Amino acid sequence: xxxxxxxxxxxxxxxxxxxxxxxxxxxxxxxxxxxxxxxxxxxxxxxxxxxxxxxxxxxxxxxxxxxxxxxxxxxxxxxxxxxxxxxxxxxxxxxxxxxxxxxxxxxxxxxxxxxxxxxxxxxxxxxxxxxxxxxxxxxxxxxxxxxxxxxxxxxxxxxxxxxxxxxxxxxxxxxxxxxxxxxxxxxxxxxxxxxxxxxxxxxxxxxxxxxxxxxxxxxxxxxxxxxxxxxxxxxxxxxxxxxxxxxxxxxxxxxxxxxxxxxxxxxxxxxxxxxxxxxxxxxxxxxxxxxxxxxxxxxxxxxxxxxxxxxxxxxxxxxxxxxxxxxxxxxxxxxxxxxxxxxxxxxxxxxxxxxxxxxxxxxxxxxxxxxxxxxxxxxxxxxxxxxxx
Amino acid sequence: xxxxxxxxxxxxxxxxxxxxxxxxxxxxxxxxxxxxxxxxxxxxxxxxxxxxxxxxxxxxxxxxxxxxxxxxxxxxxxxxxxxxxxxxxxxxxxxxxxxxxxxxxxxxxxxxxxxxxxxxxxxxxxxxxxxxxxxxxxxxxxxxxxxxxxxxxxxxxxxxxxxxxxxxxxxxxxxxxxxxxxxxxxxxxxxxxxxxxxxxxxxxxxxxxxxxxxxxxxxxxxxxxxxxxxxxxxxxxxxxxxxxxxxxxxxxxxxxxxxxxxxxxxxxxxxxxxxxxxxxxxxxxxxxxxxxxxxxxxxxxxxxxxxxxxxxxxxxxxxxxxxxxxxxxxxxxxxxxxxxxxxxxxxxxxxxxxxxxxxxxxxxxxxxxxxxxxxxxxxxxxxxxxxxx
Numbered sequence: 001x002x003x004x005x006x007x008x009x010x011x012x013x014x015x016x017x018x019x020x021x022x023x024x025x026x027x028x029x030x031x032x033x034x035x036x037x038x039x040x041x042x043x044x045x046x047x048x049x050x051x052x053x054x055x056x057x058x059x060x061x062x063x064x065x066x067x068x069x070x071x072x073x074x075x076x077x078x079x080x081x082x083x084x085x086x087x088x089x090x091x092x093x094x095x096x097x098x099x100x101x102x103x104x105x106x107x108x109x110x111x112x113x114x115x116x117x118x119x120x121x122x123x124x125x126x127x128x129x130x131x132x133x134x135x136x137x138x139x140x141x142x143x144x145x146x147x148x149x150x151x152x153x154x155x156x157x158x159x160x161x162x163x164x165x166x167x168x169x170x171x172x173x174x175x176x177x178x179x180x181x182x183x184x185x186x187x188x189x190x191x192x193x194x195x196x197x198x199x200x201x202x203x204x205x206x207x208x209x210x211x212x213x214x215x216x217x218x219x220x221x222x223x224x225x226x227x228x229x230x231x232x233x234x235x236x237x238x239x240x241x242x243x244x245x246x247x248x249x250x251x252x253x254x255x256x257x258x259x260x261x262x263x264x265x266x267x268x269x270x271x272x273x274x275x276x277x278x279x280x281x282x283x284x285x286x287x288x289x290x291x292x293x294x295x296x297x298x299x300x301x302x303x304x305x306x307x308x309x310x311x312x313x314x315x316x317x318x319x320x321x322x323x324x325x326x327x328x329x330x331x332x333x334x335x336x337x338x339x340x341x342x343x344x345x346x347x348x349x350x351x352x353x354x355x356x357x358x359x360x361x362x363x364x365x366x367x368x369x370x371x372x373x374x375x376x377x378x379x380x381x382x383x384x385x386x387x388x389x
Numbered sequence: 390x391x392x393x394x395x396x397x398x399x400x401x402x403x404x405x406x407x408x409x410x411x412x413x414x415x416x417x418x419x420x421x422x423x424x425x426x427x428x429x430x431x432x433x434x435x436x437x438x439x440x441x442x443x444x445x446x447x448x449x450x451x452x453x454x455x456x457x458x459x460x461x462x463x464x465x466x467x468x469x470x471x472x473x474x475x476x477x478x479x480x481x482x483x484x485x486x487x488x489x490x491x492x493x494x495x496x497x498x499x500x501x502x503x504x505x506x507x508x509x510x511x512x513x514x515x516x517x518x519x520x521x522x523x524x525x526x527x528x529x530x531x532x533x534x535x536x537x538x539x540x541x542x543x544x545x546x547x548x549x550x551x552x553x554x555x556x557x558x559x560x561x562x563x564x565x566x567x568x569x570x571x572x573x574x575x576x577x578x579x580x581x582x583x584x585x586x587x588x589x590x591x592x593x594x595x596x597x598x599x600x601x602x603x604x605x606x607x608x609x610x611x612x613x614x615x616x617x618x619x620x621x622x623x624x625x626x627x628x629x630x631x632x633x634x635x636x637x638x639x640x641x642x643x644x645x646x647x648x649x650x651x652x653x654x655x656x657x658x659x660x661x662x663x664x665x666x667x668x669x670x671x672x673x674x675x676x677x678x679x680x681x682x683x684x685x686x687x688x689x690x691x692x693x694x695x696x697x698x699x700x701x702x703x704x705x706x707x708x709x710x711x712x713x714x715x716x717x718x719x720x721x722x723x724x725x726x727x728x729x730x731x732x733x734x735x736x737x738x739x740x741x742x743x744x745x746x747x748x749x750x751x752x753x754x755x756x757x758x759x760x761x762x763x764x765x766x767x768x769x770x771x772x773x774x775x776x777x778x
Contacts, residue, residue, distance in 0.1 A: 005412045005416075008413075008416050008417075011405070011409050011412055011413050011416075012413075014409070015404045015405050015409055016400070016404050020400050020403070020404055023394045023400055024397075024400050024401075026656070026657070027394075027397050027400075027656055027657060028397075028657065028660075029657065030657035030658075183773075185775050187775065189775055191773055191774075191775045192773040197752065197755075198750050198751075198752065199750065200746075200750075201746045201749075201750070202744060202745050202746060213750075213752065217759075217771050218759070218771055219771050219772075219773050220770065220771060220772045220773070221772075221773050222772050222773065222774045222775070223775075227772065234750070237668065237669055237745070237747050238669065238747070238750070238751065238752075239628035239629075239631075239632065239665075239669050240628075240629075240632075240751070240752075240753075240756040240759075242628075243628065243629075244756070244759050247759075247763045247770065248770040248771045248772060249770045249772055267415070267416050268415070268416060268417065268418065268419035268715055268716065269419075269668055269715045271417075271661075272660075272661050272664050272665050272668065272715065273665055273668065273669075275661050275665075276628075276661050276662055276664075276665035279626065279658055279661065279662065280626055280627065280628050280662075326657055326658045326661065327657065355591060356591050356626070357589075357590045357591060358626050358627070360590075361587045361588065361589070361590070361602075361623070361627070362587075362627065362629070363586065363587065363602065363627075363629075364629075364760055364763060364764055365764055366586075367629040367633070367760060368757060368760040368761050368763075368764055370606075370607070370629075370633050370636075371753055371756060371757040371760065372757050372761075374636045374753060374757075375753055375754055375757055381609065381636065381637040381638045382606050382607055382608050382609060382637045383608075383609045383610075383611050383616065383637060383638055384572075384580055384581040384608050384609070384610050384611065385580075385611045386574050386576065386578055386580045386611070386612075
């Protein structure tokens with residue numbers, strides 16, 4: 001491939017216009033008008049100087065007479081690593097922190113209330129290598145690590161809730177590692193943390209060599225701006241993970257991810273899974289993916305019969321927001337750093353639930369019983385054979 | 390709107406070409422080449438004479454050394470009603486049977502092994518009216534009704550399993566109605582039936598005034614050609630309905646539907662939900678929607694503040710197939726009758742499961758327990774508050 005496609009949106013906007021574009025937007029995104037929200041000139045200038053994209057879209061709700069609107073400004077950031085992976089660990093990490101701080105500053109200037117970073121935002125996606133040294137050195141304490149300390153300051157400065165996705169080292173339990181979301185309050189306190197529930201075992205995603213399935217259930221975090229939860233990366237494929245966040249009252253569920261375009265990748269599923277979760281659970285979702293190529297010092301194989309190599313291929317970005325009605329906004333690019341902002345009225349969640357009745361018609365009692373049966377070692381699937389008659 | 394858009398595919402193919410088209414197809418459908426399968430000249434001629442579309446696509450699997458390929462030809466039909474809804478019930482029904490027989494004959498000529506018809510294929514979607522008379526007269530016995538008898542003959546003639554979606558009258562239980570899939574074997578026997586598990590209560594979809602939630606569990610039907618199941622219409626929004634068919638061993642799950650493009654409709658969700666189900670459950674899915682406008686004798690309202698009217702708006706067709714890897718084929722049109730065929734190797738299901746490990750990583754034990762807790766009237770959602778600290 002000569003050059004990476006900039007974005008799905010670029011393909012559409014460069015080729016479609018008039019009624020064809022309107023119909024495409026209606027059928028694909030769910031609305032003909034993306035409801036773009038203006039960005040400050042100063043933010044656009046900083047974004048240009050620092051080579052990241054910035055865009056904002058509105059997700060309004062109907063006016064109610066018994067509740068005021070609950071407008072929240074939510075931001076997500078996608079970005080590449082900065083220095084080569086053979087540099088010292090702290091140099092790699094600090095270079096990312098320094099770069100991303102500029103994007104967070106712009107989010108602050110734009111009045112973002114809740115900000116979520118990508119999975120393992122402060123490091124390369126090292127798990128493809130299966131090497132423990134030196135990569136485990138990226139692990140930090142969720143409560144007191146340098147990355148958390150760095151973000152607490154920014155959270156207070158901008159009165160912003162920040163979700164930070166790190167490789168956690170749990171010193172209180174033998175120093176084991178976890179894939180962890182740290183929820184930092186706008187007060188600078190840690191509200192809590194959530195550990196990834198479903199760990200991949202496929203291709204270059206060798207995370208099961210580093211940490212186990214999470215033990216923090218399906219926590220929803222009550223922030224000043226709304227109830228949020230984090231379905232981490234591979235949990236995207238697990239509909240019950242999404243569902244339990246909804247049952248626990250989440251209004252916005254982030255899906256910080258690291259996923260690639262290469263063969264066996266996930267690009268055609270990216271528009272499907274977080275969006276289906278928004279629809280069936282009637283809440284906002286925000287899938288976030290890193291961008292760029294990451295080359296490692298030593299070669300590794302991808303269990304696909306192909307020769308060893310030093311890079312997994314393109315992390316394709318394309319982060320976006322989806323409303324509880326399944327309507328989504330355009331995504332960020334496939335190749336560039338970016339800040340995407342949604343101005344959402346959280347009242348929409350209940351409005352969609354009242355209209356569509358997906359929760360009311362769930363029949364959870366039937367399924368709790370069905371799953372119990374499936375778990376039985378003597379489980380007999382409900383199969384009807386013709387010759388039984 | 391001047392004229393209905395023919396199809397999502399027409400928008401793309403009329404405007405994109407070269408590398409842009411390839412990249413669109415890769416990112417949207419999951420492959421740059423749709424793997425079109427040739428159709429017989431005679432079938433194309435019949436389709437043209439009878440004003441329906443016909444297309445076929447392949448979904449191949451890797452070669453295995455311990456199992457032969459399991460190639461199955463699967464067909465789905467979408468169609469409009471034929472005569473006005475003020476004609477006598479049997480005249481309306483027979484006109485549809487006569488029209489659809491021509492499409493089934495072509496499916497037979499093409500060697501289709503398993504055929505699924507749309508929801509309530511032998512009648513208009515009458516539930517928008519909320520009128521019981523005369524519409525309940527469309528109901529039939531699943532085992533011995535005229536529609537089942539009509540299809541049993543065609544099933545034997547073409548050695549074809551046929552899934553027939555009817556309004557069932559259950560004479561053995563007070564003559565109540567159900568929304569039912571009748572699974573007719575290639576031998577002409579009835580393998581069994583499945584009743585819709587989740588009933589809508591929204592807009593014009595007033596089905597809950599006519600019948601209750603199904604009582605047939607999540608039956609999978611072992612046909613000569615493979616194990617099939619039917620997630621009927623509104624069940625599309627319920628991820629646990631899809632999941633239980635997978636747990637019971639379904640290889641192909643049909644989703645016969647009746648859904649509209651109008652405001653509050655579902656068109657932007659159509660590509661998302663059945664496709665997400667294919668991905669997370671690693672099986673083939675086939676959503677089917679009726680086409681056209683249906684005008685009723687008496688006006689009705691749609692609970693959306695708008696004036697009374699006699700039609701729900703466009704049923705937008707767009708039926709398609711999706712593989713267990715999430716790769717889908719182009720859909721049928723939004724406006725015309727059509728027969729869509731997939732030549733699928735069912736070996737792909739296990740191959741995708743072995744690769745992606747979505748079943749292995751499901752943690753069903755955790756969720757069976759979580760759902761049990763949710764059902765408790767004293768359930769306390771898992772919410773973390775900052776001021777608890």
